[in-house]
Amino acid sequence: MYKEPRLLPAGDSALVVEFGNEIDPEINARVRSLTAALEAESLAGLIELVPTYRSVLLHFDPLIVQVDVLKQQLQELIANLGQLELPAPDVTFVPVCYGGEYGPDLNYVSQHTKLTVEEVIKLHTSTNYLIYMLGFTPGFTYLGGMDERLETPRLKTPRTHIPAGATGIAAKQTGIYPIDSPGGWQLIGRTPLKLYDPYSDPPVLLKAGNYVRFEAISPEEYKEIRKQVEAGSYQVKREQLSTGGEAK
Amino acid sequence: MTALLETITPGLLTTIQDRGRHGYQAFGMPVAGAVDEYALRIANILVGNEEGAAALEITLLGPKFKVLAPGKVSLTGADLGATINGREFPRWETVAVRAGDEIAFTAVKSGCRAYLALAGGIDVPQVMGSRSTYLRGKIGGLEGRALKAGDKIGVCAQAVKNIPLGTRLSPDLIPGYDPLIRLRVILGPQDDHFTAAGMDTFLNSEYTVTTEADRMGYRLEGPTIEHVAGGDIISDGIPLGAVQIPGHGLPIVMLADRQTTGGYAKIANVSSVDLSLIGQAKPGDKVRFQLIDVEESTRLLREREAALKKWATSLREIIGRSWQFRITVGGKSFATQVEEIN
Known part of the structure; x- marks a missing residue:
């Protein structure tokens, strides 16, 4: 500083x-x-x-x-x-269905990191990630705090189409694709939440300075939550934290 | 909504733009809006709209429209060889169109982007407070896309002011679009990422606009600009007109559709009064950068805005009713207007 x-x-x-x-x-x-x-x-x-x-x-x-x-x-x-007293940050719980069609690169990340699939999921879901900033594309969050053991390089050849909600790892970073786009991240899962909706106010779910926590869900839960998101009835889970991102 | 125009052919890239989507950059949402905001504002003033009303931004190869209802229009910016029923469509002027007229664009003569404003302003839904089309995000304008054949363009309501036909922009405010462009720039925020030799190259070389030039940004070609230690920075915000120099050492001028943040060093920023010039540049045009300080740049902007305001407030308005006629005398056609006076 x-x-x-x-x-x-x-x-x-x-x-x-x-x-x-x-x-x-x-x-x-x-x-x-x-x-x-x-x-x-x-x-x-x-x-x-x-x-x-x-x-x-x-x-x-x-x-x-x-x-x-x-x-x-x-x-x-x-x-x-x-x-200046800053308002205490909050943590948004982002449900993610890991592996399978939702996370086609989970097995590769497991091989690369020499962790079991279960360990990868456990490590990825056990941190409050600080949202440093939003940018690049609407609703894209730059997250900090991923466990170093999960580091995996980007794909050698980027995919031409990645669906919105895809959750991945690129070197030291983890993040979620807010809109359909091309990209080279290792996709380990997908969230049914909409991170970006131009017709909502505010148009994005997450705010800089707050935190994100991933929660593992099953394919059945993914489908159920997705239905609720589409219907506008899903309640996003949020919790207040103390300054510094620790749970109260 | 009254449909005023029907698209016969859409042209290369014709989009609906206003002054952009402000207030959402912190969410990663690009501003979009007219690349040449000055030309957009004047087009709107000439038809009695608010300066920020939505109009058509027409790029190089223009569209063809059939006029569906009588109305007032104006065309500003690039000279793309526009015609109404085969006759010249005068630019920087208030013009009447009638049902059945055909508006066409025949040749790129100067500049890159023309603005066609309709009295009342184009009626499309606002998204985050703006009607601007943001193509990559697929929002704004017509379903977030460029015009296509068959699209009908309507206006919101009546214009705010009833400007008489034949009203013209004062000649001293009409820009020329020279293919040799001098862009005045203010150094920073990362000018300290460049060597003295790199800075010298930047300010004393001629650059050429490449074909990779769009609403997002213009890539230029020419001598490479030397960094102290590479072109990467920790990602920060990108203002309109930022001149980024990535690792390859060549400038990219960032325009309306630029991403909100980026990780390349920004050597300088184009002065507000010169943004129109780069926005009207075509591939092959030449660019030279010239240093200016913030105070001088601000003074130039204030001067220009004062002159524009003076002209805009001097415009005569029709207060009562008026009728428009087209009369033919000796084979020549004239648009006339009859106004009610007390």
């Missing part, structure tokens, strides 16, 4: 506040604090925020606010960040 955050120009209508140059939960917590502070302040001319691993991109209207004024306001907010 930098001693003082860096304010970097990004054209005449955007500004970057950068807290560090690493992927690190503490740096990301600063990102989250500034984002919360800015959301509470609603500064004149501020259009929207893009919080990422270690920085916040501020889109502003230079016809409404001068960049120097905005920088001054940011410096004041940053100076008082320490006193």
Whole structure:
């Protein structure tokens, strides 16, 4: 983490506040604090925020606010960040049906990691993963905290079609495909939940700064939950955590 | 909804766009919207719409439309050889169309994207507060896709203002789309990821727009720009007009459909007043980058906006009723308008 955050120009209508140059939960917590502070302040001319691993991109209207004024306001907010009480994060339980047609690469991951299929599932479902940021495609979450024993390289030849909900591993990362797309991750399972629905408000299920916990389900449960999701009757399971992502 | 146009042929890529989907980038949702926002806004002003109403963005090879009902239209941006019933469709001007007219696009003369606005604004459902088509996400516009033959385009309601036919944009506000483009850029946020030699190359070389140039971004070809230690960064947000330099050392200018975040170093960002120029560039056009500071860039933007506002507020409005006629005198056709005055 930098001693003082860096304010970097990004054209005449955007500004970057950068807290560090690493992927690190503490740096990301600063990102989250500034984002919360800015959301509470609603500064004149501020259009929207893009919080990422270690920085916040501020889109502003230079016809409404001068960049120097905005920088001054940011410096004041940053100076008082320490006193800001962040809301405790929550954890969203994401049911995943592992293996079979739902996770065609589960056996490969098991071979590569020299773990049994059961151990892979157990390790994958026993962590609260921090959602560092959303980006890349609508609703895609960059998760941190996967057990190193699960590390598996990407497919040599990416698949041309991966269905929404596919859950996979790519090197040190784990994640869920929010929309149908091509991709090279090792697919170990699939969730019946919709991570992205453009006609819902908000359009995405998960928020940066919160946590994800995977829960293993059977194919029968997958089909049942999927039916409820389609009907709009499924209640997503969420729990409050203490700051730092530990269960209360 | 009144259907105004029927699509006979859709053209290369014709989409419905407004000023974009703002407020959802934190969820990974790209902004989309008109690539040349300036041209879109003027097209709307000329037909009396709100500046951010939805219009058609027409790319290089234009579509052909049959007009189904009388209405007011305007065409701005690129000169794609547009005609109404075979006669020139004047750009940057308020124009009347009648049922049975045919609007066609015949040749790419200058620029890349034309904007066709209809009085009232195009009526399609809003998705996350915008009518813009985001093709990769399959949302907005018409079912999230480009126009196809048979599509009918309707307008919402009456325009906000009744602008007289023949209203023109003042000539000093009409941009030219030169194939030699000077793009003014503000350094950062990752200008410190480049060597002095790399920076020198960036600011003193000529780049060519490649065929990999679309609504998402423009890849340029030319001398490679040297990094200090590679082109990768920890993924962060990408503003409109960001100039990314990945490991291969060649610039990519990020436009309306850009992804919200990315992991390549951004050497600089295009000045707001020059975004139209890169958005109107075609494969083969030449680009040179020129340094500008934030203050100067903001001053230029304020000046342009003041001039645009001055023109827009000076426009005469028809307050009472009006009738439009087309009269033929000596084989020449004229659009006329009769206004009620007190």
